[in-house]
Amino acid sequence: MKERSNQNLKHEPVPLAIVGGGAAGMFAAAVAAERKVGCLVFERKVRLGAKMLMTANGRCNFTKDISPEAFLRDLGDPVAEWAAPALRNCPPQAIVRGVRSLGVKLRRMPDGRMFPDSGQAATVVHAFGDLLRDEGVPLCVNCPVTGIQPMKNGFIVATERFTLWAKNVLVATGGLSFPKTGSVGDGQDFARRLGHRIEPCRAGLTGLEVRDRAVAAQAGARFDDGEARVLDATGRTVFSSTGEVDCEAWGLSGAAVYNCQRWVARHGYAGMSMEVSFGGQSVLLRQLLPRPLKEAIVTVGGVSREDVDPATMMSRKVPGLYFSGEVLDVDGPTGGYNLTLAFATARAAVVSVQSRLRDGGAW
Ligand SMILES: Cc1cc2nc3c(=O)[nH]c(=O)nc-3n(C[C@H](O)[C@H](O)[C@H](O)COP(=O)(O)OP(=O)(O)OC[C@H]3O[C@@H](n4cnc5c(N)ncnc54)[C@H](O)[C@@H]3O)c2cc1C
Numbered sequence: 001m002k003e004r005s006n007q008n009l010k011h012e013p014v015p016l017a018i019v020g021g022g023a024a025g026m027f028a029a030a031v032a033a034e035r036k037v038g039c040l041v042f043e044r045k046v047r048l049g050a051k052m053l054m055t056a057n058g059r060c061n062f063t064k065d066i067s068p069e070a071f072l073r074d075l076g077d078p079v080a081e082w083a084a085p086a087l088r089n090c091p092p093q094a095i096v097r098g099v100r101s102l103g104v105k106l107r108r109m110p111d112g113r114m115f116p117d118s119g120q121a122a123t124v125v126h127a128f129g130d131l132l133r134d135e136g137v138p139l140c141v142n143c144p145v146t147g148i149q150p151m152k153n154g155f156i157v158a159t160e161r162f163t164l165w166a167k168n169v170l171v172a173t174g175g176l177s178f179p180k181t182g183s184v185g186d187g188q189d190f191a192r193r194l195g196h197r198i199e200p201c202r203a204g205l206t207g208l209e210v211r212d213r214a215v216a217a218q219a220g221a222r223f224d225d226g227e228a229r230v231l232d233a234t235g236r237t238v239f240s241s242t243g244e245v246d247c248e249a250w251g252l253s254g255a256a257v258y259n260c261q262r263w264v265a266r267h268g269y270a271g272m273s274m275e276v277s278f279g280g281q282s283v284l285l286r287q288l289l290p291r292p293l294k295e296a297i298v299t300v301g302g303v304s305r306e307d308v309d310p311a312t313m314m315s316r317k318v319p320g321l322y323f324s325g326e327v328l329d330v331d332g333p334t335g336g337y338n339l340t341l342a343f344a345t346a347r348a349a350v351v352s353v354q355s356r357l358r359d360g361g362a363w
Contacts, residue, residue: 017166024325033135060121175299205297207253233271312352
């Protein structure tokens with residue numbers, strides 16, 4: 001067999017190393033491919049997008065087709081104000097166009113929630129995988145990154161087996177829930193070691209434990225027209241959400257409960273109680289006991305928004321280092337908001353990397 005000469009190969013840095021091949025990492029790689037930004041993806045697991053496969057009970061509610069302003073209103077502050085530039089540059093409509101352009105047939109629910117028509121999250125994950133294959137994006141799967149070291153001329157990205165020289169690094173390692181999907185908090189550790197503040201990570205969009213025989217007796221029942229209300233110490237309603245309420249052997253779950261729980265996780269549990277109504281009955285939860293973070297749909301907390309430029313997703317501490325997706329202290333309600341945030345923050349990072357490379361970067 002004829003040996004290929006490698007004498008013309010130069011030792012050059014990769015323009016962009018993407019750490020994490022979940023929702024944010026795959027979207028970032030797709031945007032990079034479209035914009036001809038050379039990149040490589042490192043993924044801890046053997047396949048990309050393990051958590052995305054679980055979304056919406058395996059159906060993948062990948063965005064909510066509403067105006068950017070309505071989307072930001074639903075996010076609520078402090079997240080909305082920070083996420084606004086990224087979201088306005090990558091609104092739900094752009095995500096819908098992008099996913100459709102991958103050949104995925106879509107289904108829109110009356111409230112704007114978007115799903116693949118197949119009813120299978122795998123359709124979306126495979127469409128991203130096919131694009132990255134067709135574009136020749138190198139994927140290092142089964143390859144957890146163990147360290148990110150800034151240098152004068154870029155970064156050394158370390159794995160257990162080898163190191164890579166990269167001009168820019170995007171950390172898209174996700175939150176801390178469902179660690180079996182690969183998101184175990186590595187990105188928060190890298191960020192901390194590189195001088196970033198980390199907001200405490202806690203469960204968001206999770207059920208609440210209830211010691212109530214009537215609830216336990218109805219375990220398995222689902223009520224589509226439920227309502228949950230967060231009450232402050234004076235009994236005033238400070239947040240409410242309508243929609244599904246489910247009875248579980250351990251308590252209450254469902255979208256209405258999740259959205260109220262997330263609101264409390266963000267604003268503080270002290271003095272808060274919750275009233276949950278479903279099927280003509282009402283339960284007052286004086287003590288709010290969320291299910292563990294490992295079972296949560298989203299992580300509240302992560303890399304401090306103050307340490308990341310919201311226009312570019314670049315670290316304010318380490319030039320050339322970027323963060324996207326759930327690794328950030330950014331989250332939204334149920335209904336396609338969290339994947340949208342992962343996609344929009346990923347796009348913002350790649351657009352910034354592209355202009356940084358064009359301008360010659362800092363070195
Ligand atoms: C049960 C469930 C249902 C959900 N349903 C929805 C929904 O319907 N709609 C919605 O919008 N959101 C939903 N979400 C939330 C959504 O899935 C996440 O917010 C989103 O996946 C976050 O994207 P991410 O890329 O930041 O993180 P992830 O998708 O978690 O990806 C992070 C990736 O980084 C990899 N990684 C971690 N550390 C390393 C390392 N050191 N080296 C290399 N790779 C690493 C991980 O293996 C993982 O693949 C749901 C979440 C859950 C758990």
